[in-house]
Amino acid sequence: MTWTRLLPSGSAWAPIRRTALAKVVVMSVAGAFGLINTRLIISHFGTDAYAQYGLLATFPNLMPFTDLGIGAVILNAVAGSSDLRHDAVVRRTLTTALRVLLCSALVIATTGVVIGLSGLWPTLLGAKLMEGGGTTATLCLLVYAAALPLSLGQRVVVGMGRSTTQVLSQGVVSPALTCMLLVAIVTRFDAGNAVSVMSYVANTLVSGICVVVAWRATRPLLADALRDVPRLRQVRGVRIVDTAGPSLVQSLIIPVAFQTDRLLLSHLGGDQPLAQYNLAAQLFNLLTQTVAVTGVAMWPHFAKARADGRVESPFGAASSFAAMGGALGLAMALVAPWAAHILSSGKIVLPLALLVANVANVVVEAAKQPLGMYMTDPRGLRAQMVPVIILVPMNLALSWVLITPLGAAGPIAGSVIAVIVCQLVPYALWVSGDLRRRHAQDGRDDAEAALGGYDPEAVASGSVPAPPDGAGAADASRAEDPEPPVPTRPER
Numbered sequence: 229m230t231w232t233r234l235l236p237s238g239s240a241w242a243p244i245r246r247t248a249l250a251k252v253v254v255m256s257v258a259g260a261f262g263l264i265n266t267r268l269i270i271s272h273f274g275t276d277a278y279a280q281y282g283l284l285a286t287f288p289n290l291m292p293f294t295d296l297g298i299g300a301v302i303l304n305a306v307a308g309s310s311d312l313r314h315d316a317v318v319r320r321t322l323t324t325a326l327r328v329l330l331c332s333a334l335v336i337a338t339t340g341v342v343i344g345l346s347g348l349w350p351t352l353l354g355a356k357l358m359e360g361g362g363t364t365a366t367l368c369l370l371v372y373a374a375a376l377p378l379s380l381g382q383r384v385v386v387g388m389g390r391s392t393t394q395v396l397s398q399g400v401v402s403p404a405l406t407c408m409l410l411v412a413i414v415t416r417f418d419a420g421n422a423v424s425v426m427s428y429v430a431n432t433l434v435s436g437i438c439v440v441v442a443w444r445a446t447r448p449l450l451a452d453a454l455r456d457v458p459r460l461r462q463v464r465g466v467r468i469v470d471t472a473g474p475s476l477v478q479s480l481i482i483p484v485a486f487q488t489d490r491l492l493l494s495h496l497g498g499d500q501p502l503a504q505y506n507l508a509a510q511l512f513n514l515l516t517q518t519v520a521v522t523g524v525a526m527w528p529h530f531a532k533a534r535a536d537g538r539v540e541s542p543f544g545a546a547s548s549f550a551a552m553g554g555a556l557g558l559a560m561a562l563v564a565p566w567a568a569h570i571l572s573s574g575k576i577v578l579p580l581a582l583l584v585a586n587v588a589n590v591v592v593e594a595a596k597q598p599l600g601m602y603m604t605d606p607r608g609l610r611a612q613m614v615p616v617i618i619l620v621p622m623n624l625a626l627s628w629v630l631i632t633p634l635g636a637a638g639p640i641a642g643s644v645i646a647v648i649v650c651q652l653v654p655y656a657l658w659v660s661g662d663l664r665r666r667h668a669q670d671g672r673d674d675a676e677a678a679l680g681g682y683d684p685e686a687v688a689s690g691s692v693p694a695p696p697d698g699a700g701a702a703d704a705s706r707a708e709d710p711e712p713p714v715p716t717r718p719e720r
Contacts (some may be wrong), residue, residue: 243389247525250395251518268409269423270433276358277420283353284368284424288431289483294332294376297476298325299383301468304604306387307528308535312446317466322453324465325380328472330457331673332392333373340369358686364421371428376431381439387443389532391525397437404430409630478616485620485646489639492627501636503576508636510571511564512586515556519549523597539666542659545598553594557587592647599655603662611658612651619650 269278307322312318343349344366353365384396408426412419419426443450456463465581493502526545533540561583568578603612626642634641 243392244525244529247391247395248518248522250392251521254395254399254686255514255517256400257399261406265402265405265409268406268413272409272413273420273423277423280358280361280364280421281423281427283357284365285427287368287372287382289487291336293476293479294336295379296328296332297470297474297479299330299379300475300604300609301325301471302380302383303387303473303527304531306384306483307389307531309534312388314450319449319453319456320463321468322380322384322467323451323456323463324468325378325383326453326457327465328468329377329380333376337370337373338375340366340373358421360421364424367425368428371425371432375428375435378435378439379383381437381442384446384450385438386441386524387528389525389528390441391521392436392526393433393441395521397434397441400433401430402439404433470606471609474606474613477613478609481616481620485616485623486643487680488624489627489643492639493623493636494633496631498630500576501631504578504582504636507568507572507576508564508582508586508637511567512560512590513559515553515560515590518556518647519553519590519594519597522599523549523594524600525595526598527604530606534605536656539663539670541597541663542602543656546595549598550591550595553590553592554587557590558634560590561587564616579635579637581634581637582640585634585637585644589640592644592652594653596647596652599652599659602659603655603693608662612655615650615654619646622646622650657658 244245252613266278269281301321302325305318306312309315309318343352344362349362353361357365382394385391404425408430409419409423411417411428412422452711489505490502493505512599524606526542530540530542564578564583568576600612603609623643623646628642630638630642632638
């Protein structure tokens with residue numbers, strides 16, 4: 229895959245290139261086994277089971293906020309640690325995270341049971357549920373809730389810079405579901421309702437694998453953190469709201485901005501534009517998912533740089549990502565008309581405007597990712613909140629207006645414009661200012677060190693006397709002392 233050469237060079241970026249390749253491999257495997265699973269479900273359990281399976285599979289997409297933003301806290305803490313196995317701060321952070329995730333899981337499980345006992349699932353989910361589908365929906369939520377604390381393992385693995393491992397673990401989901409379906413078929417088990425539960429169990433394997441990897445790589449960190457969970461008085465939690473709060477706000481808002489395109493098209497565009505949109509999304513989402521996963525792999529890279537006191541600009545990565553997105557988008561645009569003809573038996577034709585809008589969307593999302601991953605400290609996350617809040621009404625308004633002249637391309641074009649105005653430009657301005665601030669701070673620190681601890685600005689202004697003769701030289705001589713300093717963990 230030569231397109232990975234468009235990513236930044238250097239050993240520090242090698243894990244990110246591997247993550248991109250891993251995502252492509254996993255999507256290929258998932259696509260192949262997904263077709264097999266679809267055939268097995270429809271052939272042996274019926275179209276109703278397949279419809280219910282698709283319906284109940286949307287629960288995680290409807291609840292992206294269930295981790296309450298705790299994932300961002302874990303990523304920053306793990307990535308910034310210089311001694312992960314014995315880091316007391318990370319241990320308390322993981323303990324706090326487990327407490328939060330357990331509480332969230334309890335709320336989700338309780339909600340599912342209450343809805344199930346009250347018989348409200350058909351009211352909430354519609355008439356597509358099979359007989360006994362309410363119980364199935366409750367079981368799906370219970371499995372999801374049970375797996376939520378295990379998701380901590382995925383965050384730890386990514387924070388360690390092993391995003392490739394996390395991505396590759398996702399490759400087991402579709403094959404695992406295939407195995408469970410085959411067992412049900414061979415044993416003649418009536419698994420129509422159970423199909424949906426099987427899919428949730430298969431997805432849980434990802435978290436399980438990552439927990440095992442994180443447990444072994446950080447031993448005894450996770451065991452110690454787990455033991456501390458019930459010790460509420462002896463082990464106090466850490467402050468997480470500065471990081472988790474802004475992350476939670478974004479997880480609540482962003483789905484509103486980008487998950488309403490189909491709804492708008494159904495009201496304003498008619499059946500054909502909606503079908504065109506769905507087919508194009510099926511193709512181009514392969515690229516945006518790759519970009520998003522590869523972008524997340526940069527999070528620990530920038531977090532580690534902050535913890536080490538290094539100033540590292542994301543603009544080079546943003547340019548490389550945009551080039552990668554453009555290359556992949558153009559390639560997909562050339563293939564998409566042929567793919568659409570094959571997949572729809574010639575019934576759906578993708579207009580040029582829709583292809584152009586999707587290519588632009590991939591480029592903009594790719595350019596945005598490194599900037600957003602740089603802005604993952606509390607200051608940066610807070611700076612992302614206001615633009616994202618503005619993004620929602622702007623995206624909805626633009627999509628509404630552009631559907632009439634552009635058809636299926638309207639919502640995509642609206643999203644591109646909104647992301648540029650509300651995210652790409654504000655993020656670039658904030659990052660530029662933050663880089664200037666950090667470079668200036670480094671300059672002041674260096675000057676102060678050269679003056680033996682005297683603030684150079686204060687000396688220049690005359691508010692404090694200049695250091696005595698020889699102070700700077702004394703510090704320089706100490707810096708040349710061959711005796712190495714005792715390593716300390718930088719402040720975060």
